[in-house]
Amino acid sequence: MPTCGDLFRATRAFFETDAGRAALETGILAELGDAVVAEHVDGLDVFLVKHGEFYHPCRIEAHVGDRRACFVLNIAVSQAGRAQLQNEYDALERLLRELPFDFFPRVYGRGAVPSPLPAAMFLARWLDGFCEFHARGTGEGEPSATIWDPEGGDRTLIGPPVLEIYRRAAAILAACYNPETFEHVHPWHHAAGDFVVRVTNDTVEVRLISARSYGPLFDHPPADTGNDGGRLILEALLVFLLQLSIRMRLDRTDGVGDLVWLDDAVVTATVRGFFDGLEEGCRVRGMPREAVAFFGTYLAAVDEQDLLALCRQLLETRLADEEKALARPRLPEHCRLLHAALRHS
Numbered sequence: 417m418p419t420c421g422d423l424f425r426a427t428r429a430f431f432e433t434d435a436g437r438a439a440l441e442t443g444i445l446a447e448l449g450d451a452v453v454a455e456h457v458d459g460l461d462v463f464l465v466k467h468g469e470f471y472h473p474c475r476i477e478a479h480v481g482d483r484r485a486c487f488v489l490n491i492a493v494s495q496a497g498r499a500q501l502q503n504e505y506d507a508l509e510r511l512l513r514e515l516p517f518d519f520f521p522r523v524y525g526r527g528a529v530p531s532p533l534p535a536a537m538f539l540a541r542w543l544d545g546f547c548e549f550h551a552r553g554t555g556e557g558e559p560s561a562t563i564w565d566p567e568g569g570d571r572t573l574i575g576p577p578v579l580e581i582y583r584r585a586a587a588i589l590a591a592c593y594n595p596e597t598f599e600h601v602h603p604w605h606h607a608a609g610d611f612v613v614r615v616t617n618d619t620v621e622v623r624l625i626s627a628r629s630y631g632p633l634f635d636h637p638p639a640d641t642g643n644d645g646g647r648l649i650l651e652a653l654l655v656f657l658l659q660l661s662i663r664m665r666l667d668r669t670d671g672v673g674d675l676v677w678l679d680d681a682v683v684t685a686t687v688r689g690f691f692d693g694l695e696e697g698c699r700v701r702g703m704p705r706e707a708v709a710f711f712g713t714y715l716a717a718v719d720e721q722d723l724l725a726l727c728r729q730l731l732e733t734r735l736a737d738e739e740k741a742l743a744r745p746r747l748p749e750h751c752r753l754l755h756a757a758l759r760h761s
Contacts, residue, residue, distance in 0.1 A: 418493050420464055422533050423472050426491060427462050429529040430537055439525025439539040440487075444478060446522060447485035447541070456480065462489075469608070470497040475542055486542035488521065491535050498536040500628060501526070505538045507601070507630040511592060516700055519588045519624050543623055546612040549573075549581065550671040551678055559679040562670055563613060577620055579685040582664055582678070584622035585611050586689025589660060591697040595707075598633040598652045606667035607675075633659075650714050657715065658727050659734060661686050661754055666739055675742050680753055687757040712761055720755040727751055 418426075430436040445451055461477040465488075476487040492501040508523050526538035552560040552572065559578040563571050573581075588611075593600045601624070604610045610626040633652055664686045665678040695708045727747050731740055743750075 417467070418472070418533055422493075423464060423474065423491055424462060425532045426493075426529055426535045426537070427474055427476075427489060429531065430489070430527055430535075431460065433527055433529065435525060435527030436539075439527065440478065443487050443524035443539055443541070444480060444485050446524065447487075448480060448483055450480070470494070470500045476539070486544060487524070488540050488542045489537055490540070491537045493533055493535045498528075498534075501536045501538060504626065504628050507627040508540070511601075511627055511630055515592065515697075517588075517591060517696075519591070520627065521623070521625055543612060543614075543625065545616075546614045546621070546623055546625075548609040548671065549611070549613050550606065550609075551667040551669060551676050559681055563615065564671075573615065577615060579681055580620040581611075581613050581622055582682050583685040583689035583692070584620065585624075586660060586664060586686045587693035587696070588622065588624050588689075590656075590690045590693030591700075592630070593653075593656055593694070593697060594701065595649050595653055595694075595698070595703070595711075596701075598656075599630055600633055600656060601627050601630055602633075603628055604663070606664075607671055609671065650711070653711055654715060654718060654726070655730070657687075657690055658723065658754075659730055660690060661750070662727065662730065662735070662743060665750070666743070675738055677742055677746055680749075683750065683753040684757045687754070687761055691761055712758075716758045716761065718755075718758070720751055723755055724748060724751040 431440060440457065441451075444457070458479040458481065461479070463475040463477075465473045465475055471490040471492050474489045474491065476489050478485045478487065490501060492498045505523060505526050508520055511520055512522060521541040521543055524539045524541070526536070528534070528536045547566075548564045549561045550564070552562050558575045560572060560574045561578045561581065563573060565571060589601055589604070604624070604626065608626070610624060612623050612625055614621045633656055661683060665682055667676055667678060668674065669676055691708065691712065694711065698707050699705075724747060727750070731743055731747065735743065
């Protein structure tokens with residue numbers, strides 16, 4: 417584990433490289449609207465946010481006169497983290513280029529430094545006011561979540577605002593899903609803090625701050641063979657929805673505690689978000705408006721027992737052992753709720 421001093425020194429080394437200066441200039445231009453070279457920045461304040469499995473994110477405050485631009489600098493020092501960082505930067509860059517959504521933080525540049533420790537890093541927009549959140553409940557009673565707000569203090573949400581968070585999270589992932597190529601954002605985890613939220617009065621905003629990869633749903637995507645292409649699109653969409661519905665219900669209490677299965681009401685919220693996002697994604701990809709209605713008709717016609725059989729297959733192939741143990745006895749009820757939500761969507 418690197419020390420805080422190591423990370424701060426690596427940060428300084430990055431901004432002294434050509435890549436670091438270019439990233440900073442690009443970010444300041446995007447955030448403040450001025451062509452400012454790195455030499456005109458009055459100072460950089462660096463705040464270590466947390467230690468993650470792959471990254472050590474820092475908040476960077478760049479001062480230009482009486483104005484300030486905020487960024488996140490994700491630092492990876494492990495071999496796995498450095499490889500992941502390259503993949504994630506490419507995925508975010510592509511999503512931002514191809515999809516006209518504000519779901520993700522804009523990325524401004526990447527680079528690497530050999531010392532004081534080998535590190536790769538990239539600079540991105542800091543989503544001001546957005547906070548990590550995690551489930552508080554255990555699947556009983558109203559859904560509840562804790563919002564980690566380092567400035568205003570942690571607070572608890574209960575009921576409809578929590579369901580709106582999960583609806584919007586599902587909508588983001590569904591909008592990114594490409595029904596024709598089967599590409600999707602994966603993996604993602606609530607426990608990793610991949611989604612962040614900003615709640616002001618009655619307004620709930622959600623963003624996805626991590627996109628570890630953007631690739632096919634299948635390890636070996638099936639080929640489009642004539643008339644079978646339409647069938648494959650429908651079957652892949654069903655797999656995507658089932659995987660989404662299961663993963664949306666998995667979190668850790670307060671992010672680091674026991675694994676929990678989220679409340680039943682999250683199923684309906686997920687299905688609503690799925691169709692909202694699918695409609696938006698199809699629109700920007702130029703797919704006919706009737707496509708979403710057709711997809712809905714197909715999904716509503718799938719038998720409950722078929723949903724359960726497919727969910728069991730996904731459970732065994734795509735979840736970790738601890739997640740399998742938690743979800744396995746809950747799948748029949750999950751599929752009953754999912755089947756009902758699809759028929760009434």
